[in-house]
Amino acid sequence: MIFHNDSKFTNKIVLYLFFIFLSVKVVSSGLFIDIKKLSTSDKYFVVLDTGLYLYNFYNYDCSLIRQFSILKNYDDRIIIDNLNDEKNSYILCLVNQYLFIFNEYNNKTITYILNEISSINKNDYCNIMPYKIENENISFIIAFNNQASKLTVYYYNFSLNEKINSPKEKVFDNMNIKNKMIRCQINSYLSFIKCFYYKYVNSLISKKNCYKNN
Numbered sequence: 741m742i743f744h745n746d747s748k749f750t751n752k753i754v755l756y757l758f759f760i761f762l763s764v765k766v767v768s769s770g771l772f773i774d775i776k777k778l779s780t781s782d783k784y785f786v787v788l789d790t791g792l793y794l795y796n797f798y799n800y801d802c803s804l805i806r807q808f809s810i811l812k813n814y815d816d817r818i819i820i821d822n823l824n825d826e827k828n829s830y831i832l833c834l835v836n837q838y839l840f841i842f843n844e845y846n847n848k849t850i851t852y853i854l855n856e857i858s859s860i861n862k863n864d865y866c867n868i869m870p871y872k873i874e875n876e877n878i879s880f881i882i883a884f885n886n887q888a889s890k891l892t893v894y895y896y897n898f899s900l901n902e903k904i905n906s907p908k909e910k911v912f913d914n915m916n917i918k919n920k921m922i923r924c925q926i927n928s929y930l931s932f933i934k935c936f937y938y939k940y941v942n943s944l945i946s947k948k949n950c951y952k953n954n
Contacts (some may be wrong), residue, residue, distance in 0.1 A: 823870035
């Protein structure tokens with residue numbers, strides 16, 4: 741009986757998201773890519789191939805945040821994450837090398853270009869990990885892997901009222917990552933990063949904990 745109820749709940753969620761996707765596509769006439777619910781309201785942050793949108797499921801309102809034509813189709817990479825505390829709530833959206841930081845409280849968006857990852861494509865590993873915000877100062881880390889032997893970690897810490905600064909960079913060489921099978925996670929309270937990757941050693945797969953930052 742428990743499994744039956746879980747199945748019904750899952751079907752409702754799938755149906756609910758389907759109507760969101762369908763409604764967004766009808767209103768904006770764009771190709772759906774990704775979605776993130778806002779932490780401060782019932783609205784959704786939606787990424788289409790034509791830009792960024794805010795969508796309200798209850799009144800079917802779809803408003804444009806930022807229009808763009810920066811997607812390349814063959815190697816696009818889109819990552820969404822959020823960062824909030826008692827006073828701030830932001831959504832970070834990485835579209836290739838373009839970083840959009842959306843403020844949920846005033847609906848304003850700041851755009852930055854991250855030249856450090858300009859060569860990124862969909863087959864590379866890339867993860868954006870926001871972990872701290874103090875007033876207008878924001879901190880996040882990007883882990884980037886586009887070849888088997890190297891992992892690059894960029895550390896960003898800057899004020900949203902100023903231009904983005906050059907990040908600190910740490911490179912790990914001689915890693916022999918198998919097929920870019922790597923995942924990095926961050927502990928937001930302690931600022932520890934753990935990256936797990938797979939490589940072949942004597943025909944056996946081994947798992948490595950390769951990085952931490954404090």
